[in-house]
Amino acid sequence: MMLKFKIYLLILLFACPFVAKAQINSYKFKRDITGVTSVWHSMKLPNQLYKNAETGFLDLRIFGTSNKDTIEVPYLLKQRADKIDNRELAFKQINQSSNQNGYYYTFQSDAVTIINQINLSFKEDNFDWKASLEGSNDNLTWFSILKDYRILAIKNNDTHYQFTRLSFPDSKYKFFRVALKSPVKPELLEAKISKTDTIKGIYQDVKYKTFVVRNDAVNKETVIDIALENAVPIAYLKLNAQSDFDFYRSVRIEYATESFKTDNGIQYNYGSLFDGTISSFEKPEYHFENTITSRLKITIQNNDNKPLRLSGLELKGNLYEIVARFDNPTYNYALYYGNEKVTSPSYEIEKFENEIPALITSVAIGHEKRNQLYSIISEKPLFENKAWLWVLMAVIIALLGWFSFKMLRN
16 A cells, blocks of 8 residues: 555646646637736737637636746626616606696605606507606796607507607606697507616727628618628627618617628628617617627518618627736746637635725736747647656556565565
8 A cells, every 4th residue: 555655646736737727728818917016906908819719708817926826816807887777756746637738647656756757658559749748846836847848659560669758857846747648639558757866887999890781682681791800709780871761670689699601701600789660759779788709680671662872880898807916926827718619717806796896096007929838738748758658667667666675675
């Protein structure tokens, strides 16, 4: 038993230098991190990293090296997206009346409360009305908040569209009154009054390389193909669309998930980003989950209508940022990625995020380089070298012989 233990110990001693580097050897790419002077630092992921990193950034690792050992740095990956808090508030309808100017609905809260949205729901499926909104603290003197605000609903064989949300600046009153100009009495089913707060995220503008519009008369649709310069995060799209008349049409936004070659050239598979409506009643702005892609496709269903005039678009994406804890600032640090076999890391600092200082300095991430250790291992692993194998076998045989002789002698 003692002989076996000594042999295992010897093998472990020989293998230690290789185990220390094995973590780093499995990553194809690296970027040096400079400016580490304290424990906590942040760093912005460069756009050029996305094309070689794995989906979901499962392979991102930070390693620190010295002459003696290699350490792994724990980190948090943060996405700087908008944070929206929508709180529905308690209101009750206290009055419903009408005169020659329209129909009025009055709402009261138990306390003076700030609101900025009212969502109305009606029994009617088709209407086009003008709405006004007023506020009061005594139900006697009223102050204008919105005037001639257009709301409508359209339901037919081609579409089912409603725009009945009143959005306005923060307003603080005890009473709110909605006035509707309608030729018939509206049947109000429900009114949801709420306060929506948005903490703006950090966005960066995304430039596109090509913008190609195709009007398909057979399928009665307009298809827009957008190619980007690089694979980058996309979370916001604004389409510049004009028409001489009001319009409302179905729109679908998709992103390329993969490409493949065919006899007709390169084709793409697409995944869905957004399904909804583009209309002249709302801003053609669309928010969706931050998605990394290099190509987009927008499909507008025209039915029997004239295609819209499209003159470009605006794209934005949320930034990704790493917050890392460098336990020993004297090490040489680098960001590694390009490993399809690893799973997402699990670090304890996820449970103690509130202990991270509010103000931390940023460090720089260098240009992408091929990981030289990965290249050496992938081209010719160490133990495929016959000389090393003969040396290792000779050492093991000599040790076995020496220990055997010692046991027989005893």
